Amino acid sequence: MTPTRTAPPEPRSIAVGDTLWALEVDVTATLIAAGAIATRDFMPVHHDRAYANDQGAPDIFMNILSDTGYCSRFLTDWAGPEAMVRRLAIHLGVPVFPGDRLVYNGEVTAVAVEGDEVVVVVGLRATTPLGDHLTGTATVALPAADGA
Amino acid sequence: MVDEALEVQLAALVGQPVGRGGPSIAPDPVNQPMIRHWAAAFADDNPVYTDPDAAAATRFGGIVAPPLMLQTWTMPTPTLEGIAERGGSPVAVGGGTALSVLDRAGYVGTLATNSEFEILRYLRPGEVVSSETVFESISAEKQTRMGRGRFVTWATTYTVETGEVVGRQMFRILKFDPSGVSA
Numbered sequence: 001m002t003p004t005r006t007a008p009p010e011p012r013s014i015a016v017g018d019t020l021w022a023l024e025v026d027v028t029a030t031l032i033a034a035g036a037i038a039t040r041d042f043m044p045v046h047h048d049r050a051y052a053n054d055q056g057a058p059d060i061f062m063n064i065l066s067d068t069g070y071c072s073r074f075l076t077d078w079a080g081p082e083a084m085v086r087r088l089a090i091h092l093g094v095p096v097f098p099g100d101r102l103v104y105n106g107e108v109t110a111v112a113v114e115g116d117e118v119v120v121v122v123g124l125r126a127t128t129p130l131g132d133h134l135t136g137t138a139t140v141a142l143p144a145a146d147g148a
Numbered sequence: 149m150v151d152e153a154l155e156v157q158l159a160a161l162v163g164q165p166v167g168r169g170g171p172s173i174a175p176d177p178v179n180q181p182m183i184r185h186w187a188a189a190f191a192d193d194n195p196v197y198t199d200p201d202a203a204a205a206t207r208f209g210g211i212v213a214p215p216l217m218l219q220t221w222t223m224p225t226p227t228l229e230g231i232a233e234r235g236g237s238p239v240a241v242g243g244g245t246a247l248s249v250l251d252r253a254g255y256v257g258t259l260a261t262n263s264e265f266e267i268l269r270y271l272r273p274g275e276v277v278s279s280e281t282v283f284e285s286i287s288a289e290k291q292t293r294m295g296r297g298r299f300v301t302w303a304t305t306y307t308v309e310t311g312e313v314v315g316r317q318m319f320r321i322l323k324f325d326p327s328g329v330s331a
Binding site: 031034035037038039040041042043044045048051056064065066067068069070071072073076077081082084085086087088089090091092143 | 182185186188189190191192194195196202203206207214215216217219220223224226228231232236238260261262263264265266267270326
């Protein structure tokens with residue numbers, strides 16, 4: 001399900017236009033409910049299908065705290081364990097339902113060396129068959145040199 | 149037609165706390181079981197969250213909490229009985245919330261549109277997080293694809309016991325009147 005990952009990029013070699021490894025998530029009701037509860041969001045639209053139907057939704061749908069969770073994983077799957085997520089801003093589009101394949105893609109849009117860190121700005125997008133689920137930008141900082 | 153009384157009520161909310169009774173204090177300190185639960189939910193195998201030896205070898209020097217778990221620590225412990233009847237509110241709220249003003253004005257629908265985090269530093273097990281949320285802005289009525297609505301923006305500041313600010317969040321929802329638009 002998840003593409004095989006290689007070692008994180010060498011911070012000083014990161015360049016504008018570099019793409020992050022795509023993250024593909026085959027979404028199930030279990031995943032949506034587990035994400036909602038792990039983030040302590042007990043809103044019934046995220047675990048109770050009958051309730052979601054009463055609200056006009058075809059099924060339960062993913063909560064926002066799960067979205068930011070997946071964004072965080074998507075960023076550090078690529079950037080590695082030394083990465084620090086400094087900023088994440090997302091704009092939400094279509095909801096994510098069970099049965100959807102949610103695909104994250106991202107691209108480096110800016111890189112700067114600040115002190116002993118390489119600071120990378122990433123533009124990211126997560127799509128489902130219905131369209132963009134979210135778009136956003138993130139800032140990730142990495143130590144400029146190993147062992148620095 | 150502009151409802152002058154409503155405009156005054158909404159303008160008065162800006163800068164005011166969203167919750168009643170002061171900051172929300174995390175019911176539990178940052179801890180490994182909740183971190184492990186979170187990491188498993190998103191299949192996030194970053195070792196700095198769950199592997200003490202691997203985490204010690206990184207610049208963090210030990211286990212840290214996932215940065216975007218920040219919002220989770222201060223989520224209220226829910227009363228599950230009756231949660232559906234309360235419209236999903238995790239705990240009973242006497243007298244309604246500040247958003248009730250918008251519900252009464254017909255903007256009963258809610259749709260989250262934006263979330264923006266600034267992470268100043270990562271949290272370690274044992275730290276106790278507090279959050280304080282204020283209304284940052286409430287827009288004029290706009291026509292949206294969901295119907296007429298207003299964008300409500302609130303700003304949350306996350307601190308630890310010492311008062312140090314560890315993160316900030318901007319969150320925006322659309323409160324809309326679903327009656328005018330067919331699905």
